[in-house]
Amino acid sequence: MFGFLKNTETRRHRGLPFQWRVFALCLCVSMFIFPVAAQKKQKTGKEPLFGKAMATYPINSRELSGACFYLVSGHGGPDPGAIGTYLDHKLHEDEYAYDIVLRLGRELLMRGAKVHFIIQDKKDGIRKERILKNSKRETCMGKAIPLDQVARLKQRSQKIDELFLKDKSSYKRAIFVHVDSRSQGKQTDVYFYHAPGSKQGKRLADRMRNTLQQKYKRHQPNRGFRGTVSERGLYVLRNTRPAGVYLELGNIRNSRDQQRLVLENNRQALAKWIAEAIVADYKGKK
Numbered sequence: 001m002f003g004f005l006k007n008t009e010t011r012r013h014r015g016l017p018f019q020w021r022v023f024a025l026c027l028c029v030s031m032f033i034f035p036v037a038a039q040k041k042q043k044t045g046k047e048p049l050f051g052k053a054m055a056t057y058p059i060n061s062r063e064l065s066g067a068c069f070y071l072v073s074g075h076g077g078p079d080p081g082a083i084g085t086y087l088d089h090k091l092h093e094d095e096y097a098y099d100i101v102l103r104l105g106r107e108l109l110m111r112g113a114k115v116h117f118i119i120q121d122k123k124d125g126i127r128k129e130r131i132l133k134n135s136k137r138e139t140c141m142g143k144a145i146p147l148d149q150v151a152r153l154k155q156r157s158q159k160i161d162e163l164f165l166k167d168k169s170s171y172k173r174a175i176f177v178h179v180d181s182r183s184q185g186k187q188t189d190v191y192f193y194h195a196p197g198s199k200q201g202k203r204l205a206d207r208m209r210n211t212l213q214q215k216y217k218r219h220q221p222n223r224g225f226r227g228t229v230s231e232r233g234l235y236v237l238r239n240t241r242p243a244g245v246y247l248e249l250g251n252i253r254n255s256r257d258q259q260r261l262v263l264e265n266n267r268q269a270l271a272k273w274i275a276e277a278i279v280a281d282y283k284g285k286k
Contacts, residue, residue, distance in 0.1 A: 045109055049117055050102055051125015057106050064113035067282050068169035070160045070242060071105050072118040073097040074178035076138030077145030079152065082181030084252035086131070086262060091252055093179040095124075095132035096261045100249065101177050102126045103271035111279060116163050118156050119145075130262040153235045164241045171282055173204060174244035175274075176236055179252045179261065188257060189227035190270075193246040196231045200243035204281045205229045208245060211277035215269075247274075 043059040050057070074097045075081030081093030098119060103126060105115045121138045138145060141159055146152045160174055180188060192209050194201030209229050216225040237244050249270065250257035260266050 047106070047109065049120055049122065049125070050106060051127075054106070054126045057110055059112060060110050062112040063279055064108060064111040064282055066169055067108075067112075067171040067173075067278075068114040068116070068167045069105070069108055069278075070116045070118055070163060070172070070174040070240075070244075071101045072156055072160070072174065072176045072236070073101040073138075074176065076119045076121075077136055077140075077152075078147040079145070079149075080134055082179055082252045084181070084254075084258060086255075086258050089131045090134070091258065091261065092132070092134040093181070093252055094138065095134055096252075096267070097177045097179055097249070098124065098138065099127055099132060100267050100271055101175075103268055104175070104177070104274055107271050107275035108278065111275065114167070114169060116160075117141075118159055128264045130264075150235075154239075157236055157239045160240045160242065171285055172242040173200075173278070174236075174240050174242045176234075176244060176246040178246065178248050179250060180248040181252050188248070188251045188254070189225055190250065191227055191248040192229045193232035193234060193237065193248075194229070195237035195244065196233055198237070198243050201237070201245055202229065202231075204243065204278070205245045207281040207284075208247070208274055208277040211273055211280065215273050 044056050045059055046056050048055050073094065075094040076098065079094070081097070083093070084091040098121060101117065101119070102124075105117055106126070108115050118141060119138050120141060121135065123137055124132075124135070140155050143155070146155060164172060180191070190209075190212055192205035194205045206229055209227050212227060213225045216223055232246065234246055237246055250260050252258065252261065260270070
């Protein structure tokens, strides 16, 4: 029986033109080869500052290729910045600003940008906890952060300018992330500041504000968004070469604003939305 089937198949193939037999063979081979070839290896990068679990990141696009960013989280080292109280725990401005800066930097790197983290803590990494423990480990790219405010601001401004002069990128921006401190009952939105007369700084700040306004309208339609853009003669904005934006992410003493900080998903959302605004500004730079 099996011999009969074999002979039948042999006679059937002998009846096919040679060209068709070659085509059928090529088709079978391609079914195995092309799926493998189509699976391109995911490009990745590595940044130890993100912590062991998050150090490796995927490079999903090149939409920020040619862009360079100087990311600065407020305060750090001997100065924790503003302090709030949440469920009997202390919230320190420098820790939350730093976590959001790391998340923002990762979002930018995933889009092909070059990123400098001016303030660094080699131990923290990107954290998931609500209560981020305070430390004094932060440095200005390896150098101790001065306690004196003017010396501290001068140090980070000089580091930015030093890197700025070496970078060959066509688009360079500095982003300063802080958390405000006002009376406990004062709820605030995200505020964006740029140096007086800085057209590039204002344009980026406007992009950020508009993006966050759209996101809040989509995700929290009944909330509203009252964040503003304005000029402010802050030392780091006036004394650094790249155009910059200084962000105040909320009132660390207000219970509603604290939710923006203590919830990991909210910190990540802020970072992602700011990154999206930066992409829009970069694409529209001309």
